Structure formats: C-alpha cells, structure tokens
Amino acid sequence: xxxxxxARCPETNALGVGIAxxxxxxxGYCPFLARGLAxxxxxxxxxxxxxxxxxxxxxxxxxxxxxxxxxxxxxxxxSYRQVAIVGADGxxxxxxxxxxxxxxxxxxxxxxxxxxxxxxxxxxxxxxxKGFETSKGQRLDERLMLALEAGRDSGGQAGGDGAHLSxxxxxxxxxxxxxxxxxxxxxxxxxxxxxxxxxxxxxxAPYLAYYQLRARDPKNTPAQDVWARENLA
Numbered sequence: 137x138x139x140x141x142x143a144r145c146p147e148t149n150a151l152g153v154g155i156a157x158x159x160x161x162x163x164g165y166c167p168f169l170a171r172g173l174a175x176x177x178x179x180x181x182x183x184x185x186x187x188x189x190x191x192x193x194x195x196x197x198x199x200x201x202x203x204x205x206x207x208x209x210x211x212x213x214x215s216y217r218q219v220a221i222v223g224a225d226g227x228x229x230x231x232x233x234x235x236x237x238x239x240x241x242x243x244x245x246x247x248x249x250x251x252x253x254x255x256x257x258x259x260x261x262x263x264x265x266k267g268f269e270t271s272k273g274q275r276l277d278e279r280l281m282l283a284l285e286a287g288r289d290s291g292g293q294a295g296g297d298g299a300h301l302s303x304x305x306x307x308x309x310x311x312x313x314x315x316x317x318x319x320x321x322x323x324x325x326x327x328x329x330x331x332x333x334x335x336x337x338x339x340x341a342p343y344l345a346y347y348q349l350r351a352r353d354p355k356n357t358p359a360q361d362v363w364a365r366e367n368l369a
Contacts, residue, residue, distance in 0.1 A: 137293045138179045139252030141283040142220045145276040151175035154280030156306040163307025163322035174223045180236040180253045181216035200229035220249035256291030263290035288330045303329040316351040
C-alpha cells in the first residue's frame, strides 16, 4: 500500500526518492541512497535488509540488473516485494513481484521508476510517471513532490474492499554531489501525509541556500534570522 518514485536528475546527477504510504514511518525503512552511486526503495511486504545488500553490491561494481538478480537469490520472499534501483548513470532496474497485493505495477522511464502496490489502479502509477515527466527542468525535489501529488490526486491507495486509504506517512530524500545539497524530509504519522510533506518542503526549500552557505563559508554567514529577514521577506 505504497507509491513511490525513484529518480536521477540529468542536470545535477542528484539522486532521490519520493514515497507515500498508509503504513507509518516509511522514510525510515524503505528508501536507501548512496551518494554518487544509486537510490533505491524496497516495499510491498517490505524487507529493509535488501537495501544494504543492494548498496554493498553496487559499491562492488555490480550493475542494477545484476543486483536485482542477487536480491532475488537472497530473499525467499522476493515475489512479495517491489524494488527499484536507479544508478548514478541513470540505469534502472525494477521488480514487482507476482504475489504483491493488487493493484501492483510500475512504469520505467529515462532515469526513473514509478511504482506502487495496493493502489486504486494502474492509472495511479501512470499519473506519478506523468507528474515527473512533465516537470522537466525543475529541481529534483520539486519533481518528486509533483509526482507524489499526482499519485495522490489520481486515487492513491485502495484497500481490499476498494475503499480509499489515506497516506499516513511520506518522505522526500535527495542526495546531491555534496552532503550540504541533501534534503531529507519525513512525515511519519499524519492523516494527509503528502499534503503535510508539501507544507514542510515549502517551508524548508527556501533555506537550502542558507544551509549551504553556513557549511561552505561560515565566516561570512549571518545569523539565520537575519538572513531570513534579508532574503525571504
């Protein structure tokens, strides 16, 4: 009961994951990223142990496709999982297991994978992909937010009885070339987690320039409240 987009920015080479679900605290156990290497998410009947296995194999030089085969061999419950890997070069490997709860499926595009399970239908995944595709030229964090909002607005999750399931947790995680370019925003428990994540992102994004300045040039960095009055008024 989760929908996700994992992607690479072709302009900056940043990697990111946007994810929303009925489950709680999703940002703590589904997304995994390694700077300059890959971003991935493991979900459905989530097995967080797959994340470190995948990243270790990628660090050893295995391709995303080869890593996916390794995960299949190491996990007897792999048919219950969804896993997406997007490499720093834009290579994508995607798995939706045959025994994931319906609707489960994915769309793979240039440098991204949009996917989900226990959704209102195939159109939800298509909407996530479209939200990402039609936002080219914008920053990766904004593109991932737009993709999540498109998934929500197209119907999002639906339980076994067909009733809508709200998003109770969501996360937006970006890794850039430098740690001070990273974004890691989470909503762990909320009645409308995607909307809340947007609120948090809207408040946080204007401060990215300040946090980068503070790390790179502390001597010439004013106090945060002073900077905010001068730059965000």
